[in-house]
Amino acid sequence: MSSGNGRVYLDWASASPVHPKAARAVYYALEDASGNPSASHAEGRHANDMLTDARRKIAASLSVKPEELLFTSGGTEANNLAIQGSIRALHVHGMPFEKMHAVTSAVEHSSVLETFRMLESWGISVTYLTPTFDGLISPDEVFDALRPETVLVSLAHVNSETGVILPLGDIARAISRYRERGLSIFKEQVPECAYPIFHVDAAQSPLYVECGPHTLGADMASYDSQKVMGPKGVGMLYRDFSVPLAPVLGGGTQERGLRPGTENVPGIVGAAVAFPLAKEGRKEREARVTELRDYLIREVGKILPDAKLIGHPRRRIANNALFALPGADGDYLSVLMDNEGVAVSPRSACAGSGAGHSHVVYALTKDMALARGTIRFSLGPDTEESDINAAIRALAKVASLARKNPVSHL
Numbered sequence: 001m002s003s004g005n006g007r008v009y010l011d012w013a014s015a016s017p018v019h020p021k022a023a024r025a026v027y028y029a030l031e032d033a034s035g036n037p038s039a040s041h042a043e044g045r046h047a048n049d050m051l052t053d054a055r056r057k058i059a060a061s062l063s064v065k066p067e068e069l070l071f072t073s074g075g076t077e078a079n080n081l082a083i084q085g086s087i088r089a090l091h092v093h094g095m096p097f098e099k100m101h102a103v104t105s106a107v108e109h110s111s112v113l114e115t116f117r118m119l120e121s122w123g124i125s126v127t128y129l130t131p132t133f134d135g136l137i138s139p140d141e142v143f144d145a146l147r148p149e150t151v152l153v154s155l156a157h158v159n160s161e162t163g164v165i166l167p168l169g170d171i172a173r174a175i176s177r178y179r180e181r182g183l184s185i186f187k188e189q190v191p192e193c194a195y196p197i198f199h200v201d202a203a204q205s206p207l208y209v210e211c212g213p214h215t216l217g218a219d220m221a222s223y224d225s226q227k228v229m230g231p232k233g234v235g236m237l238y239r240d241f242s243v244p245l246a247p248v249l250g251g252g253t254q255e256r257g258l259r260p261g262t263e264n265v266p267g268i269v270g271a272a273v274a275f276p277l278a279k280e281g282r283k284e285r286e287a288r289v290t291e292l293r294d295y296l297i298r299e300v301g302k303i304l305p306d307a308k309l310i311g312h313p314r315r316r317i318a319n320n321a322l323f324a325l326p327g328a329d330g331d332y333l334s335v336l337m338d339n340e341g342v343a344v345s346p347r348s349a350c351a352g353s354g355a356g357h358s359h360v361v362y363a364l365t366k367d368m369a370l371a372r373g374t375i376r377f378s379l380g381p382d383t384e385e386s387d388i389n390a391a392i393r394a395l396a397k398v399a400s401l402a403r404k405n406p407v408s409h410l
Helices: 020-032 042-062 075-092 110-122 139-145 168-179 265-279 282-303 330-339 359-365 368-372 385-404
Strands: 069-072 101-105 125-129 150-156 197-201 220-224 235-239 320-324 374-378
Touching: 020 042, 020 265, 042 069, 042 265, 069 075, 075 110, 075 150, 075 197, 075 220, 075 235, 101 110, 110 125, 110 150, 125 139, 139 150, 139 168, 150 168, 168 197, 282 320, 282 385, 320 359, 330 374, 330 385, 359 368, 368 374
Parallel strands: 101 125, 101 150, 150 197, 197 220
Antiparallel strands: 069 235, 220 235, 320 374
């Protein structure tokens, strides 16, 4: 996507430009929704009607019930509510933290990994699965990690850095097989819930991959409006009603008592436009962007033969290509690309600038030189071949400088 100032935007995995229809919906809602949706007066009821209609539209796009969606401030909060909320709910039912266990992977988004590290400080045991070199995790690995005291399995559908797509349907069936053994120690505390719970981070999925919770086999699933051409600051957590959750924050009864605070009605109205649009024409969009991504991969291979494509070459989302350049500084490389008018990222945006290396690439390769030299290209629905060519020219111009002058403190 070339912007009006001639720049090329290839960082859609961090945030997508807002679709014009979603932007217009936000604008009209800002003018129209003056009331608080929790208020009982006419203005409040009108705002609540808008919220209800938006929830219905997003739920329909995901093939779930409106009551199963909880609005949050983004994917990070949705992940926290799922992970912390399910753990806290068991604790409220009298289960000590020290008797709980959870499973995730070493390549998850920072909002998942940092949350689990916090839970470990509470006394919870966590198993971090290490994917194969191509970024995949097998159902058997997940099954073998489960214990009677396992509360939760949390995995991303699409990895935010490599774009690798996990076989979540098979993983969900492996979890179901374990449940059938009836070994969970939580049956007395919460008999209505089948443990372990399966949570999926589906933030990166909707533009290119079918990702409704029932398709994924998920008991909970997190989504993020900014990844699907919706406004920033809006996320959703799907939660099956059998899953007990406790609020992470205090202060109100909004969102079924699980997420206090006045809902962002204009942002949610915009998201209610973006999510259905993401579903429309998905197959055609995937095919077009995949062709451009593969062209990018071939061209990078021509100008930088030692650049390594990280992750499975085929089982990846349509718009993602993550490379590692031995000897380069990924942070510096992204700055140099920016100076050439091309927006890319060295890694997931939530890892922060100057993070030093990609924890995902290090977990897959155990090579710190590769983990420090990462550059992620993530395309959009309106990316053109001319954008790819401009990015390739910029990369060819600056790659050698990023190798000769590493600036790890940037």
